[in-house]
Amino acid sequence: MASTPTANIQPSAEKSQYHHFIPRFILRNFSYKPPKNDKNRKQYVEDMLHTIDLSGPTAKIVDTTVASTLGKVDMYRDFAKAENQQGLEKQLADLESHAGRVVAKIRKGFEAGNKDVWITRLERDTLRKFLFIMKYRSSNMHKRFCPETFEDYSADDREELLEYIRGKDFEKPIDVWFDNIKAMLELEMDPGGNWxxxxxxxxYPADAEWFVHHTQSMFMALCTPSEKDDEFLLTENGYGIHEGPVSGRVDPSTGEFTATSYTEYHVFAVISPRLMIVLRSFILPDPMEDNLQGVREFRQTMYQMCASMHANPNEAHSILADLPISRATNSYTKLMGGRLVLLNGEDGSHRANHRFCFRFFAVATDHVDRINGIMLEESYGISTIVFGSRTGAQKILESYLSAPLPAESSAESSFKTVSGKPDDPRFIFLQKLEHVAKQIGSNVVAVYRTINNTPTEEEEYEEVARVMELTPTEERGEHMQLYMRLGGSYATLMKDMEQARNMMNMRIKFDVWSTGLNEHIRNNIRENLQRIFSQLPVRRVWYYLKHVRNIALRDRSIEGSVICEGPEDVIAKVSHVIRSEDIARLMFAVILNQISLAHHPDLELYPTIISEASWRSISRSKQIAFSSAGSICDCGINEIEQKARLLRDKLQKPDYLKTFANLFLPKDAMIRHPLWSDKENIEMQTRFHTRIVFPGLVSKLEEEEDELDEVLFNIAYPCPSPFYVFNNEKKTIQAYQWINSMVR
Structure with missing residues (x-):
């Protein structure tokens, strides 16, 4: 564990504690009791574990106590507090106690030979929360948050985290981690889903979304080996491992791998050597739901879309897609005609008294070997593996080490692949496993693939790209400068352009697939796809949106080149003042509104503030004006948001708006549109007043200010121009001064 600066440590009488990141109740399922000393039959005997110690230059089998295995001293201790520094560990212990009772219920049913086990919704939700927190509290996550300062935080969400902590009392990254764990522990997971x-x-939004995704986009199943000699391993990082592709790039100068995208098809939680919880993504085949053609095709399209987001889509498939599991049945539906229907008295709402029936699915040796293989593939950087029996461990090691190498184009092509360098950690790990296998009586020899050190075509291109990176900024074209401002480089250019085309093809496939469905459903699909795309690198979204505009407006004339220039370029120019998580959303808003406005050039979006003569309003104008980007108060630019929220509060008071109208608006100006809601009228007024005081509002803007005004207030958040309303520069300046005097 990283040391904590003395300046941040509060004096405390609390003693240090050994904190398990794998709870004792799980470890005990792997434990055994050593025989007592014949001379002292009352001697206390600790629960012991069979482990593989990988921490030294060679691996060895070591028997350790449950009390001292898979934990760290003071891992969850909050040294910044003057008292109750172990409070988080106590809260974790409470959750472990509740989850432990559910796991014990499942294990007892399994050991009794039952085919299934029933648990309540509360028990299921407790288990789902526990499983995510097990993943989130792991040693890997501790490494992510352990830097002593935020400046040293280097995970791929660095900018997003720095934005999140602004204005908050966090002193170190680990404070954010503790706060997130605490928030999840204290969360009441109500049946209605308000949680x-x-x-x-x-x-922290990114990790909160991860929590929701983990609990809502996967179903839970229970697995046991069908062969009596097969077992599951428990690795130090086992609760943080997933099955699914991880794409990224390796820095040739450092050898450091940076992940750019990953997909969780399965997540594993070992309960005992013979029992495992598996979480399975909803995008993988489901025998029950796949009877419906529409559902099956939708699932297949989502599956292909996830694969297409990776560097090598043909290798980005699940190696456990054929795992013979399905979701739990329940007490409120029944199967009729190949589909689930509600029982009498049920209205579709989730209730606390609902119960779920989980089968114990027997999985063949092939699947057990694949799961253990995934665990071992991710064990090259850890120090401890726990196993149930020597016989089981020998079988697992022999299966993994001797397994034939998969085809290079398969999803398993990276398994047992080493660089050939003597200090390669994966190569060293395979040697250690060979040594351990010999200790338990095996002569197995590791079969592995050594990658060719000859640069691939892609690596050669990256080398050329690195040389091109040395080109002075002023000599790069404007297009390339914008792309690089969004985080791109010459090395990522071709891949991003290719993936943007794949995104466009995916969008077209979804539109074709959903033809004939209710338009509301189709819009929901498009919105969900937009949310998924918005999580991709923003430079890729930038290219994708150029394709969208090109297709939508190829028969229409708009200013500038359709594919090369557009309002998304202005967003790229000013991206340094926009929160990173809002850049893609804002780009989507300006492109979708630009397309709508181009298709309806005569549409009057905001006649209400100008004159009572313009009373017509149609649903399309409301949609363009209010739906695409949302509120100006949430535009993603801090200075604008703060001012807009103050103005919105002022506009709630009739005296403010009345005084403003008397001072600056024509006598026939219609302040409130009768076909707009109160909220929409306030929003339009907020935009207009914000636009009046926009000049100089964002300190980091220089020559881009006029361009942002045009894109922000004419396209993303449409509202009238002050110069058009006042028709007088002097009055515009007076309104600017008056608003700033009223709203500070």
Whole structure:
């Protein structure tokens, strides 16, 4: 564990504690009791574990106590507090106690030979929360948050985290981690699902979304080996491992791998050597739901879309897609005609008294070997593996080490692949496993693939790209400068352009697939796809949106080149003043509104503030004006948001708006549009007043200010131009001064 600066440590009488990141109740399922000393039959005997110690230059089998295995001293201790520094560990212990009872219920049913086990919704939700927190509290996550300062935080969400902590009392990254864990522990997971809104408000948004995704986009199943000699391993990082592709790039100068995208098809939680919880993504085949053609095709399209987001889509498939599991049955539906229907008295709402029936699915040796293989593939950087029996461990090691190498184009092509360098950690790990196998009586020899050190075509291109990176900024074209401002480089250019085309093809496939469905459903699909795309690198979204505009407006004339220039370029120019998580959303808003406005050039979006003569308003104008980007108060630019929120509060008071109208607006100006809601009228007024005081509002803007005004207030958040309303520069300046005097 990283040391904590003395200046941040509060004096405390509390003693240090050994904190397990794998709870004792799980470890005990792997434990055994050593025989007592014949001379002292009352001697206390600790629960012991069979482990593989990988920490030294050679691996060895070591028997360790449950009390001292898979944990760290003071891992969850909050040294910044003057008292109750172990409070988080106590809260974790409470959750472990509740989850432990559910796991014990499942294990007892399994050991009794039952085919299934029933648990309540509360028990299921407790288990789902526990499983995510097990992943989130792991040693890998501790490494992510352990830097002593935020300046040293280097995970791929660095900018987003720095934006999140602004204005908050966090002193170190680990404070954010503790706060997130605390928020999840204290969260009440109500049957109605309001907890999803609450956690998004309470915790760091990216990790809150991860929590929601983990609990809502996967179903839970129970697996046991069908062969009596097969067992599951428990690795130090086992609760943080997933099955699914991880794409990224390796820095040739340092050898450091940076992940750019990953997909979780399966997540594993070992309960005992003979029992495992598996979480399976909803995009993988489901025998029950796949009877419906529409559902099956939708699932297949989503599956292909996830694969297409990776560097090598043909290798980005699940190696456990054929795992013979399905979701739990329940007490409120029944199967009729190949589909689930509600029982009498049920209205589709989730209730606390609902119960779920989980089968114990027997999985063949092939699947057990694949799961253990995934665990071992991710064990090259850890120090401890726990196993149930020597016989089981020998079988696992022999299967993994001797397994034939998969085809290079398969999803398993990276398994047992080493660089050939003597200090390669994966190569060293395979040697250690060979040594351990010999200790337990095996002569197995590791079969592995050594990658060719000859540069691939892509690596050669990256080398050329690195040389091109040395080109002075002023000599790069404007297009390339914008792309690089969004985080791109010459090395990523071709891949991003290719993936943007794949995104466009995916969008077209979804539109074709959904033809004939209710338009509301089709719009929901498009919005969900937009949310998914918005999480991709923003430079890729930038290219994708150029394709969208090109297709939508190829028969229409708009200013500038359709594919090369557009309002998204202005967003790229000013991206340094926009929160990183809002850049893609804002780009989507300006492109979708630009397309709508181009298709309806005569549409009057905001006649209401100008003259009572313009009373017509149609649903399309409301949609363009209010739906695409949302509120100006949430535009993603801090200075604008702060001012807009103050103005919105002022506009709630009739005296403010009345005084403003008397001072600056024509006598026939219609302040409130009769076909707009109160909220929409306030929003339009907020935009207009914000636009009046926009000059100089964002300190980091220089020559881009006029361009942002045009894009922000004519396209993303449409509202009238002050010069058009006042028709007088002097009055515009007076309004600017008056508003700033009223709203500070």
């Amino acid at each position: 999803m809104k609450e956690i998004r408000k309470r915790a």
